[in-house]
Amino acid sequence: MLVIGGSGFAGSYTVRALHDAGYDVVVCDLNDYQPESRFMIGGAAEGIPVERGSIDNWPRVLDVVNRHRPGAIVHLASIMDLPFLDQNPMVALKVNVEGTVNLLEAARFNDVQRFVFFSTIGVIPQVKYEPIDAAHPVVLPRHGPRGAYSVAKLCGEGFCFAYEQSFGLDVRVIRPSALYGFGMSALAPNYMKQIVEPAVRGEPVRLPTGGPVPRDYVHVLDVASLVVAVLEGADDTDRIYYGATGEPLRTGGDVGCIARELLPGAEIEIGDDFTESDRAEQGCRGQISIENAKAQLGWSPRYSSLRDGMAEYIERYRAFLAAAQGGHG
DSSP states (O other): OEEETTTSHHHHHHHHHHHHTTOOOEEEESSOOOHHHHHHHGGGGGGSOEEEOOTTOHHHHHHHHHHHOOSEEEEOOOOOOHHHHHHOHHHIIIIIIHHHHHHHHHHHHTTOSEEEEEOOGGGOOSOOSSSBOTTSOSSOSSOOOSHHHHHHHHHHHHHHHHHHHHHOOOEEEEEEOEEESTTOOTTOTTSHHHHHHHHHTTOOEEEEEOTTOEEOEEEHHHHHHHHHHHHHSOTTSOSEEEESOOSOOEEHHHHHHHHHHHSTTOOEEEEEEOOHHHHHHGGGOSOBOOHHIIIIIOOOOTTOSHHHHHHHHHHHHHHHHHHHHHHTO
């Protein structure tokens, strides 16, 4: 099992879930494990091979896949700095699109049995109906996915289907919603990290925006378990699944209220305004259907309750801080 981007946030949880499910895992990533990723994977990290390299380096990609000949590839790697990609769309094309095609090409040369591609809810340009399911249109007469990142993900989805049609490569696509949990990136625009982690450290939280912004917050542990379910699903299952809870959307204000409840005494203030980015992305936000994952894969999110998911995040972050403090003692 080859996990591309396995040292990152969602990647490390996916690596741990696959390892716990009994798979032999190899990680390929441009970067080594961050402290949070290593903490998440735990002692198993020492026995998991890590190949360093970028997905836009075709010789390196082919070398890694040729040597390990994985039964399946899970592809989570991409540049995720959305403002940067919007100003540098050729980077999105070179790394996020061409890198995905490199992996698909290496997969078909090595008879990989299943290829799982991490996309995004952002391929939806504007909600036309709810709950949003895999049949929802992604290109409309006057609207398309917003920004170079989402467009690159849509291109990746399209190439997945092209390789299925032309070469019989068994591909599956996961579209995560607002992913959160311990180890999440500071670049994540969903306000969760900016609320939870300072509050756990006893620092005041005062955000000027975010209160009314709605999202389907999905815990990273649930998306990792969805990867396992997709890999183990039957051949005749759907090719697109949403990594989401399927519950009504929750707001940044809800996150703040739950954080105050779980962290008594926390000082948390969240403004009732939207950023420009918040307003722009609201077109793709709506209640999401996960019925095909439930019916076809037997998968349901463990943390459909935002409160339960945030409690897990808080507990794991506290354990990480305690371990770090102990290591310096």
